[in-house]
Amino acid sequence: MDNNVYVVKGMTCSGCMAKVTNAVTSVAGVDDVDVDITTGEVTVLSDAPVDDRLVRAAINQAGYEVAS
Ligand SMILES: [Cu+2]
Numbered sequence: 478m479d480n481n482v483y484v485v486k487g488m489t490c491s492g493c494m495a496k497v498t499n500a501v502t503s504v505a506g507v508d509d510v511d512v513d514i515t516t517g518e519v520t521v522l523s524d525a526p527v528d529d530r531l532v533r534a535a536i537n538q539a540g541y542e543v544a545s
Pocket residue numbers: 488489490491492493494
């Protein structure tokens with residue numbers, strides 16, 4: 478299991494959380510996404526490594542910025 482953590486800026490409510498979760502879940506290879514709204518941490522779980530650029534692009538397209 479691969480486990481990557483991104484810090485996403487601008488998420489303020491459960492709606493933001495759902496948008497980011499849905500966007501990242503749709504990236505090829507992603508099995509599960511966990512969003513911590515208080516820290517902005519988005520944990521991406523997958524069986525095989527997922528293309529980092531695709532995850533970042535999905536978050537950006539959802540309207541949020543990846544801080545790290
Ligand atoms: Cu929101």
